Amino acid sequence: MSALTSLTIAAARDGLRKKSFSALELTNAYLAAMEKARGLNAYVVETPDKARAMASASDQRLARGEARPLEGIPLGIKDLFATEGVHTQACSHVLSGFKPPYESTVSANLWRDGAVMLGKLNMDEFAMGSSNETSYYGNVINPWKRRNSNAALVPGGSSGGSAAAVAAHICAAATATDTGGSIRQPAAFTGTVGIKPTYGRCSRWGIVAFASSLDQAGPIARDVRDAAIMLKSMASVDPRDTTSVDMPVPDYEAAVGRPVKGLRVGLPREYRVDGMPVEIDALWQKGAQWLKEQGAEVVEISLPHTKYALPAYYIVAPAEASSNLARYDGVRYGLRVPGDDIVDMYENSRAAGFGREVQRRILIGTYVLSAGYYDAHYVRAQKVRTLIKRDFDQAWDKVDVVLTPATPSPTFAPGEITDPVQMYLNDIFTVTVNMAGLPGIAVPAGLSSDGLPLGLQLVGKPFDEETLFRAASAIEQSAGHYVATPWW
Amino acid sequence: MSVDQATVKRVARLARLKVKDEDVPRLAGELNAILGWIEQLNEVEVSGVEPLTSVVTMKMKMRQDVVTDGNCPSKIVANAPAQEDDFFMVPKVVE
Numbered sequence: 001m002s003a004l005t006s007l008t009i010a011a012a013r014d015g016l017r018k019k020s021f022s023a024l025e026l027t028n029a030y031l032a033a034m035e036k037a038r039g040l041n042a043y044v045v046e047t048p049d050k051a052r053a054m055a056s057a058s059d060q061r062l063a064r065g066e067a068r069p070l071e072g073i074p075l076g077i078k079d080l081f082a083t084e085g086v087h088t089q090a091c092s093h094v095l096s097g098f099k100p101p102y103e104s105t106v107s108a109n110l111w112r113d114g115a116v117m118l119g120k121l122n123m124d125e126f127a128m129g130s131s132n133e134t135s136y137y138g139n140v141i142n143p144w145k146r147r148n149s150n151a152a153l154v155p156g157g158s159s160g161g162s163a164a165a166v167a168a169h170i171c172a173a174a175t176a177t178d179t180g181g182s183i184r185q186p187a188a189f190t191g192t193v194g195i196k197p198t199y200g201r202c203s204r205w206g207i208v209a210f211a212s213s214l215d216q217a218g219p220i221a222r223d224v225r226d227a228a229i230m231l232k233s234m235a236s237v238d239p240r241d242t243t244s245v246d247m248p249v250p251d252y253e254a255a256v257g258r259p260v261k262g263l264r265v266g267l268p269r270e271y272r273v274d275g276m277p278v279e280i281d282a283l284w285q286k287g288a289q290w291l292k293e294q295g296a297e298v299v300e301i302s303l304p305h306t307k308y309a310l311p312a313y314y315i316v317a318p319a320e321a322s323s324n325l326a327r328y329d330g331v332r333y334g335l336r337v338p339g340d341d342i343v344d345m346y347e348n349s350r351a352a353g354f355g356r357e358v359q360r361r362i363l364i365g366t367y368v369l370s371a372g373y374y375d376a377h378y379v380r381a382q383k384v385r386t387l388i389k390r391d392f393d394q395a396w397d398k399v400d401v402v403l404t405p406a407t408p409s410p411t412f413a414p415g416e417i418t419d420p421v422q423m424y425l426n427d428i429f430t431v432t433v434n435m436a437g438l439p440g441i442a443v444p445a446g447l448s449s450d451g452l453p454l455g456l457q458l459v460g461k462p463f464d465e466e467t468l469f470r471a472a473s474a475i476e477q478s479a480g481h482y483v484a485t486p487w488w
Numbered sequence: 489m490s491v492d493q494a495t496v497k498r499v500a501r502l503a504r505l506k507v508k509d510e511d512v513p514r515l516a517g518e519l520n521a522i523l524g525w526i527e528q529l530n531e532v533e534v535s536g537v538e539p540l541t542s543v544v545t546m547k548m549k550m551r552q553d554v555v556t557d558g559n560c561p562s563k564i565v566a567n568a569p570a571q572e573d574d575f576f577m578v579p580k581v582v583e
Contacts, residue, residue, distance in 0.1 A: 101563040200544045213543065242549045243542075311526045322503060329504070331576050336569035342579045347506035359505055363515065364522055366503040367491065377526070382539030384532050389540060420518060421525050437543025462544060 004029035005169045009073050009226040012172060016062055016072045023062060023072025027055035027116050030074045034118065034170045037488050042155075042165040044079055044137045045087040046119040054116040061114065070233055071114035076171035078162050079120045080127055081107045081217075082206040086117075090208040091135040092125045094353025095334040104206025105238045106175060106217045113233040118171050122161030125355045126325065127182055127210045130426040131417065132160025134357045139414050142190060143168040143484035147451035153411045156186030156426075162220045163190040167484050173221040173230050177207060179214045180313055181430030184442035187220050188406035188455030191444045191482035193227045193472065194220040196430075198462045199437035200245035201231075203238030211320035212243075214313075214434045223481065224443060224473040228252035231465065247463060255466035260474045261295030263467070266399035270306035271429060273408065280405045280454065283446050287403055287456045290478035291471065301398055303391040308384050309432040314424060315368050315381035316435075321358075322365025328353060360420065389436040396461050401471050404429050406442040406455035429457060439465045443472040445479045453482050491519045 004026050007015060015021055031048050051074065058072035082088045082100040089095035103111075111117070124134040131154040132140040142155040143164055155164040159176035163186035166174050176183045178196035187194030195218045202217040209215065219230030232252050238244040267288055272281065288298045330336035330349030337352045339345035354362065368377035395402065408428055417423045433440040439462070442455040456475060460468045491499075493512045496519065500507040507515065561574035570577035 098567050101560075101566060198544070200546070239551065243544070245544060245546060246549075305532070308529055308532055311529050314522060314526055315529075326504075330569060331578055332565075333567035334569070339579070342581050343504070344506075345579055346504045350504055351506035354505070360515075360518055360522075362503050362505060363496070363499050363519060367495075367499045367519065367523075370499065370502060379539050380529055380532075380534060382541075383534040383537040384529055385540040386537050387532065387534070389543065419521075421521060435543075 005033045008222050009070070009172050009229050012073060017067060019062070023055040023058035023116065024052060026072060027051050027074050030118055030170060030172070037168050037170045039488050040141045040143065040164050040168055041138055042122055042140055042161045042168065042170060043076065043119045044091060044122050044161070047086060047117055050086070051116050051118050054111070058114055058116065068112070068114035069229070070110060072116060073114070073172050074116045074118050075110060076118050076121045076162060076165045076174040077107055078159055078175050078177060079123050080177050080208045081175055082208070083107055083117065083120065087120055088208070089136070090126045091123045091137050092353065092355070092358070093136045093335060094328045094350065096353070098333050100206070102206060105203035105236065105240065106207065106234045109233050109236050110175070115233070121165055121174055124158035124160065125358050126208065126321070127158035127177055127179055128321070128357050128361055129157040130181070130185060130423050131414065132157040133414055134355050136355060140164045142411055143488065144190060144411065144452055145487065151413055153452070154189070154414055156189035156411060158182040159186050159194070159220060163187055163192055163194070166190070166192045166220050166222060168488065173219055173226050175217060175234065176220045177215060177217050178434065179210050179317060180434050181427035183218045183220060184430045184440055184455070184457055185407050185426055187442040189411040189453065191453030191484065192220050192222060193224050193441065193443050194218065195227050195231060195441040195465065195468065196433065196439060197231060197235060197465055198439045200243050201235045201439070201463065201465070203236055203241040203244045205238055205240040209324040211317040212324060213320060214317060224469055224476050225253060225256045227441070228256050228469045245463070250466055252465060252469050255469040256473045258470045259295065260291055260471055263291070263296040263401065263471060264399040265291050265296050265298045265471070266301035266395055266402045267298060268301050268303040268306065268402060268404060270303050271404045273428065276408055279448055280408060283454050283456065284403070284405050287445050287475055290475055291403070293478070294474050299399060301395050301402070303395060303432070305384065305387045305391050306432055309388050309435050310424060310428055312381040312384040312388070313431045313435060314364070315377050316385065318361040318365030319369050319378050320365070322362045322369065325358070325362055357420070385435050388432055392436050392438060400461070401467050402459040404457045404459065406430065406457040410448040410452035410454055433459050438462060439468055441468045441472045443475050443479070444482045445475060447482065491516055491523060
């Protein structure tokens with residue numbers, strides 16, 4: 001059965017249509033693999049009964065020759081997505097016991113296209129973290145280990161469960177979300193492909209809100225083609241999200257493998273940051289070389305406000321978070337801790353329900369929005385954001401796509417980074433993309449000197465995800481695939 | 489810019505987060521480290537720059553002002569820690 005879990009979505013799709021195996025067999029293979037991999041702590045909830053029922057329904061469809069795009073494909077869903085009647089807690093204690101009576105648009109799109117739900121995936125609490133160490137449900141362990149070492153490593157975050165599950169082959173692909181790098185950084189840390197589409201491409205309806213002007217859903221998958229297949233189903237125009245953009249969803253899969261001859265690729269000089277490891281820089285140059293060899297034109301560009309993106313993010317994102325998380329008050333859902341009066345009850349519930357990192361961000365956000373500081377901090381950060389976006393707008397006159405490293409380092413051990421600002425620096429290459437609302441994809445490009453996956457990032461023009469799939473598949477072609485050796 | 493302990497308590501109160509007195513110095517230190525790092529934004533020349541309001545250039549969507557959902561109070565209160573007769577229950581607010 002294990003051979004079935006090694007299939008990509010594209011390969012499983014072919015096998016199911018040819019009746020080489022059934023959807024139920026495929027789902028059962030994944031359920032067995034999940035049970036064996038519980039030590040990774042990637043899933044917070046497994047839904048085997050639901051999975052088998054959905055797989056059986058898919059088998060009936062397949063028998064009738066009515067297969068939909070993702071018919072019978074078993075997926076993991078990040079705990080941030082509302083799934084009707086199933087545990088949805090953003091991996092926070094404050095949402096204890098919450099089971100939404102509705103389904104998020106993105107997950108509903110996947111079920112509409114025939115996918116099977118295996119369970120809910122672990123993540124940093126409210127998607128606030130870069131190592132999956134802030135989850136109320138404990139750390140996720142990266143399927144990758146350093147060469148000749150047994151030490152556990154983090155899978156990145158916040159979509160750490162999604163990335164680990166995809167890398168460990170305990171789902172065919174997973175949903176994820178990205179506010180500052182939460183799809184691309186864990187994808188880079190696990191040798192998987194993750195794309196954050198343009199802001200507005202996927203509906204945010206039914207996704208637990210963190211920072212509404214930055215949050216976007218996207219897939220983490222094993223290769224570029226699978227990521228394209230997933231995004232095609234996840235993306236939609238949704239009347240229930242006013243920021244969802246009225247544009248048809250293209251056939252992303254058709255862009256995979258399209259030649260990159262003549263494509264103009266920009267390397268922003270500001271991404272050569274101080275103290276960047278030599279192997280990251282070398283990987284970046286190698287990626288540029290691969291594209292050049294396939295006929296792309298590589299040019300150096302300048303994005304002068306790059307270094308200000310992360311500090312501006314740490315004003316805008318906590319500000320929006322402090323507002324979005326005001327709803328957790330112990331009244332409508334989740335945890336309630338009694339108090340002397342109603343305000344005391346609010347304060348007790350929130351203090352007990354939110355973890356340390358979330359409380360830190362709520363305090364920062366409340367501070368920068370408070371009277372007397374709003375103009376100095378929040379308005380200034382939004383002005384800096386305009387400048388970051390302008391940098392990219394000007395770059396698009398010269399190039400079609402921007403190539404950068406995905407992360408400033410390979411993955412690290414749990415507990416290795418304790419200083420919040422050091423942890424935030426993990427997103428230094430990814431966060432500009434959220435600030436400007438652009439699409440970005442992380443694609444595996446090699447291994448570090450101690451055998452850990454490293455990724456490259458491609459950034460595209462608004463709603464030009466097709467160029468990202470095209471360029472990422474060119475890199476994939478040269479770099480090959482990276483699969484963790486099972487030890488779990 | 490430096491956040492003192494009184495400010496931490498005031499902000500925590502605004503955020504409706506109960507903070508223990510013994511945690512205040514630690515929080516003040518953490519917030520100062522983060523805010524100190526953010527201060528580099530002061531280097532940026534922003535005069536004449538409009539603050540960003542939307543990353544995607546699009547017209548605000550409008551819809552008909554009609555009821556599209558509702559009549560499901562029991563669903564709405566289903567997840568509440570305390571409920572009665574389709575109402576959320578809270579500690580006494582008015583004497």
